[in-house]
Amino acid sequence: MFQPNWDQVREEVTGSLVDLIRLDTTNPPGNEMLAAEYLAAVLHEAGLEPVVLESAPGRGNVVARLRGNGQEAPLLLMGHTDVVPAEPEFWQHPPFAGKIADGYIWGRGAVDMKDIVATFLELLLLFKRRVDAGDPPLRRDLIFMATADEERGGHLGAGFLVDHHPDLIRAEYALNEGGGRASMVGEQEYITCQTAEKGLARFQLEAHGEPGHASVPREDNAVVRLAETIARIGRARLPYHLTDTVWSYITAIAATQPPAVGEAFERLLDAATFDEALAALPVPAQMKRMLVAITHNTASPTILQAGSKVNVFPSVATARVDGRLLPGFDQESFRVELEPYLGEGVELSFTDSGAPLEASLESPLYEAIQTVMSTAAAETVLIPSMLTGATDAKHIVRLGTKVYGFCPRRFDGLDFLSLVHSHNERISVDNLLYGTQVLYQVIERFCSNGY
Structure with missing residues (x-):
């Protein structure tokens, strides 16, 4: 039975991320064809048949499919290759050099989201090698999609593919950006799986x-x-609303905190006590603002x-x-x-x-993530989360796909949100490998065991 060589995987996924960072796909203007052609060349060399589609001059998208036995509907691995402007003069290392320093890969896109594109690429290659080694095919097709234009709405990327090439990317489930972030509340570590998006x-x-x-x-x-x-709108607190995802998110944190803190979290579940409970929480102001945003x-x-x-x-x-x-x-x-x-x-x-979108917490994909994380990070609590921003999921759900944001990273002291779209964006080589290892197990479980 095929077993990944994780030392080789570390080298490959790191190299892919470095190569992708060095391709300047700042949007605008995009130039994502640079990344699409690079990815297509890697996929072609592995024996796959990538399709490169140009939605506008220079705006490249690439799709590749590893066929399974057709017993279950496909799983889509979706990512974007465009990045936001970088302001190079404020960086410790040049944003498009892909420099590895102090155990981190530095550069624009290192956490949004060329890291995940590199991980998804490596996963497709690993499962292709698994089939080539004689293992049975997966029960689901595995589709890799790397698109243009997400940072400006995705209309020339995921939106273009949904409108003009839906059969290339149609899937029952998708893995996306937006989750997998590790954070601390008090002494407890949590990691998110994004199940909802505003x-x-x-x-x-x-x-x-x-x-x-x-x-x-x-x-x-x-x-x-x-x-x-x-002034009235800017200062307004619109009415309180509680979704399934946020109820589960707050409940899970409350159950794993000391009694006084847990009780304060539980009181967030009632509009009448929300403000008082929020003020009493011993958490950073940024988390308090986020709690307001996911309930209003x-x-x-x-x-x-x-x-x-x-x-x-x-x-x-x-x-x-x-x-x-x-x-x-x-x-x-x-x-x-x-x-x-x-x-x-x-x-x-x-x-x-x-x-807006919200996926079920009782789906087989979420169950597979829970099962794998219970052993891969037993000390960490998996919690569903809502993204306050928007991703390309808004396009993909038009095909009926259930989208989950999950590519796990261990907590290494860095505030993930402070790195997104910011100066000195970076990810540790260890975290890049960790996410690849965990998702290999998730896909293996979800696509091999008839979920």
């Missing part, structure tokens, strides 16, 4: 007023009307525009607001929550949307 409901506020000379103040000043509405729809004003001359009242003033929806909500139910905060003469119109 939706996108960005909107524009437009205030109207009479134009005129600014030397004579007016009560219908469009700028003032807009500013008052923005949110609206954050970010862009303002009004006027062109300092002594003229503009007739129109506008603001762009980043709205995020909990599972179970859509634009119209969100509008109902926002309407009490709109002022006279202010109109709201939605501009961008993406549906």
Whole structure:
């Protein structure tokens, strides 16, 4: 029976990540064809048949399939190869050098998410070698997908494939970014599996007023009307809502904390005691903000525009607001929550949307993750989580795929969220290997045992 050579895997997955980081796929403009062609060459050399698809000039996507015996529907390994701008002057090591220093691989994309792309690539290669060694095929096809444009909505990547090539990537389940993060609450270590994701409901506020000379103040000043509405919305705490994922997340933490802290977490489950319990929690402010975000729809004003001359009242003033929806909500139910905060003469119109999603905690894939983690990290508590941002899952779920964010990393003292889109992004070689080892077991269990 085939057994991976983990020393070889360490070398290969590290090399793949270094190579991917060295390909500058900053979006905009993207140039993800660089990564797509690199990945396709590796896959082709392994005896697979990758398909490279260009959604726009230079915007490359690659898909490859390791066929199983067809007894179960496919599992998709999904990732993106574009990265956000880096500001090289603020880095300890150049962001596109892929330098290995102090046991870490440094560079833009090291944790978002070229690390996971490298891991998924290695996993496909390992299961191909397993078949080549004479082991029975998996019960499910294993599909590898690396796409463009996720950092700007994914329309030229995952969205393009869903719209134009759905049969290449159609799967029952998918593994994605968004989970696997290790963190500490008190003395207990937790690791997340993302089972829910907030939706996108960005909107524009437009205030109207009479134009005129600014030397004579007016009560219908469009700028003032807009500013008052923005202040109300920006400071508002919209109604409390509890999803299955967040209930399970809070309950799991409460059950594994000292009694006083556990009780405070339990009181987060009731809207009437949420604020008092939140204030009493001995956790960092960042976690408190996150707990608010996963129990409420949110609206954050970010862009303002009004006027062109300092002594003229503009007739129109506008603001762009980043709205995020909990599972179970859509634009119209969100509008109902926002309407009490709109002022006279202010109109709201939605501009961008993406549906929220939530996957079951009782699925065979989640069960496989739980089972593997109970032995791979027995001292760590696996908890479901909700991502407050958006990933390419919003596109893939349109095909009926159940998406879970999971690529585990051990807690090594670094705050994962402080590295994403930030300077000095990096991942340890040990963590890169660890995630590959754990996911090999997850896929083996999920795709070999008839789950």
